[in-house]
Amino acid sequence: MQTGILYGISVGPGDRELITLKGLRILKESTVVAFPAGIGGKPGFAQQIVGQWLGSNQIQLPLSFPYVNDSVALAQAWLKAAEQVWQYLSLGQDVAFACEGDVSFYSTFTYLSQTLQQLYPETVVQTVPGVCSPMAAASSLGIPLSVLDQRLAVLPALYHVKELEIVLDWADVVVLMKVSSVYKQVWQLLEQRQLLEHACVVERATRSEQVIYRDLSNQPSLKLPYFSVLIVKVTQSSN
C-alpha cells in the first residue's frame, strides 16, 4: 500500500484570510490535520487560523513542541511527533501540518519532516509556501520592505549584538525576527547609530492583537511578545 503524503501548509502570519487557496484546498482534502499544540490547554496559533475550515470528519492531531533551547528535549519531541504522524501516513492517509508563517522560513515543520525522513526514508513531503512575517509586518506598517537595489538581511533571533553591528554596516534593510529577548541591547545599538527613528516594531503582525511602534526613539524598554518583528531601514531610500 502506498503511504500518505505529509503536506507542510503555510497558513500565514495570523490573519485567517492570509492562507493561500492552495493551502486551504489541501488542508480540507487531508484526512488528518496536524498543528503545534497550544500551551495551557489553549489552541495554538496555527490551529486558531485553520480551525474554522476543518470538517467534523477530519482528524485533528496536536503535536507537542516545547519552547526550549534544550536540544535533547527538542529531538525527543520531534521523534514523538514523527511517530504520531507516521501512524497515519503508514495507513495511506495524508497528513497536512498547519504551520504559522511560511513553512520554509525558520519553521518547526523542517525538523518534523526531516525527523520523519530519517526514520522512514519513504516519506513523501510536499510544502505549500505562504506569507512570512516580514512581509506581513511591512504591509501592516504601510511601507515597502525593500526596493530597487537594497540589500536585505534577516537575523533570526539575536543572541550576540555583534552580529547586528556587522549587518548594520552591510545591509540597507535589516529584519530582526523574534526580537523580544534582546530588545534592550538592540535599542542601545540603534541609538548609537542614530537609527531609532528609522526602526519599527510590529507585534503579532496581522492578528487582531497587532501592535505597531513606528519610531523607537522613546521606547528603550518595550516588553514584547515572542512573535515580534523589528525592521530597520539603515539606508534612507527616496522610495
Added chain:
Amino acid sequence: MQTGILYGISVGPGDRELITLKGLRILKESTVVAFPAGIGGKPGFAQQIVGQWLGSNQIQLPLSFPYVNDSVALAQAWLKAAEQVWQYLSLGQDVAFACEGDVSFYSTFTYLSQTLQQLYPETVVQTVPGVCSPMAAASSLGIPLSVLDQRLAVLPALYHVKELEIVLDWADVVVLMKVSSVYKQVWQLLEQRQLLEHACVVERATRSEQVIYRDLSNQPSLKLPYFSVLIVKVTQSSN
C-alpha cells in the same frame, strides 16, 4: 465625495492557487483591477494569475512600466500610471493593483503608490501581503530556506560581484533575486568558494514552466529568464 482606496494585492509567484483568500476577496470586490501591462500584446504575469477570477463588470486597467534602467523614463511611466489610477479613485471607485510576488518586496507597486501619494496626498493605500519568490523557490526545491539561528541575506540583482563576496562572508543563506544578468560572474565566485554544489537556481518558481537546477557545478553558463532565483547555502546546517 470620498475617494476610492488603492489596494496593492500580492498575487504570489506564479501558481494561480498561491493568492491569499484576502487578496482574492478584495480583487473581486474592486471596481477596477490594474496590473502591469504585458509585453508585445501578451498578458502580463500578474494578469495571467488573476484573469480567471475577474467578473465581466470589472474594469481591467493595464499599466505600462518599461523594463529599463532609465530613471526619467521610469518616472514618466509611474506618473502616467498614477494619473490613470487617480481617474477612478477620484470618482470614489476602488482600484486593486495585482502585483506578482509580494507587494512589499522589490515591487513596482511601491513606485506607483508613492507617485500617487505625492500627486494626491489624500490617496488611501492598503496592501495585502503574499507569497514572495524566495519562499516559493525553497518550497519547489523541497528545502528549508532558513532554520535555527541562520542569517539570511537577499541581494536584489547583482551589479557588483564584490557585494556577493561581502555577503558570503557574513550570511548562512544567500538569495540572489533576478540573477540572470550576472549569472556568469556569480558562478565563478561560487566556484572559488567551493559553494557550487550547495547552490540552486529556480526559474519561474511555481509556474508551469518552472525549471530547477540543484547543483550548479556543471552549469557555468546558464541562460536564465528574468524571474530566476538563486539560493546558496553557505553554512551547511544539519537541518
